[in-house]
């Protein structure tokens with residue numbers, strides 16, 4: 001039997017565990033079957049650049065190990081290629097693995113990669129940058145900016161919760177125009193999330209009864225709470241409906257699905273793309289059906305499609321005369 005080869009992109013500072021031990025464990029599990037070309041991320045060189053270099057050098061499999069930043073960046077490098085990505089989570093939130101229903105321990109992730117089963121899932125482009133999880137406008141973007149690396153090291157997941165609570169104090173609404181293939185939706189919002197894939201803990205993405213990552217569609221959730229109490233209630237509702245795989249049923253939460261969505265806001269809002277702040281609105285997000293190949297433990301059944309907009313404040317929905325986008 002010929003041995004398999006793979007490039008392992010490893011972040012030595014991710015998460016709270018011991019990186020030497022983690023790397024030794026990964027090597028002991030994978031090296032009996034794989035020749036690993038191990039490349040470390042550095043403060044200057046992110047996983048996407050390293051993975052792209054490895055692909056240029058002929059890598060046929062990319063395995064990424066780190067937190068959500070490393071995994072999303074490595075995924076960006078393989079979006080639109082047939083090169084399979086193996087995901088070994090070692091971060092704080094592990095949203096990436098949860099969103100794609102992948103294991104979150106080193107051992108289970110390595111067993112999955114050794115199993116060799118791959119499947120295609122959707123990816124997306126947000127303002128021409130690869131996106132695997134989600135783009136957040138408003139509340140979500142501010143939360144990510146406030147949860148810094150030092151806070152994450154000290155407090156873990158709590159850093160995100162603290163940043164979120166801090167952000168609730170500064171909750172500000174904006175007006176948004178959401179353009180899909182066939183409609184223009186005007187609405188007042190506090191947060192808008194365009195998700196390709198999202199874990200239940202990304203509460204602001206959880207309007208629909210499940211964020212489906214293999215339906216060729218993006219899941220858009222609008223949260224329009226105007227008070228802190230309303231935002232807390234909406235977040236709690238979204239978390240509980242997400243965990244139960246139900247759709248949201250509050251007037252200040254709306255959702256829809258679309259292949260492509262353009263969002264303009266007034267005033268301009270910060271945009272977080274797969275965990276990194278990339279700038280401000282407007283955004284243009286296009287789904288790339290089957291754009292990413294990943295190692296998986298087994299097939300996951302997608303939930304059904306759904307939409308709800310009625311009840312959102314200042315809602316105006318116009319049907320476009322000509323279906324589609326001008327560009």
Ligand SMILES: Nc1ncnc2c1ncn2[C@@H]1O[C@H](COP(=O)(O)OP(=O)(O)OP(=O)(O)O)[C@@H](O)[C@H]1O
Nearest residue numbers: 014015041042043066067068069070091092093094
């Ligand atoms: N060798 C390194 N030294 C310092 N910083 C690094 C190094 N390698 C990667 N980084 C930085 O790590 C960040 C990505 O971290 P990653 O998301 O993988 O882990 P995390 O922050 O612990 O996890 P999570 O995002 O799940 O909270 C990038 O911003 C990158 O610049």
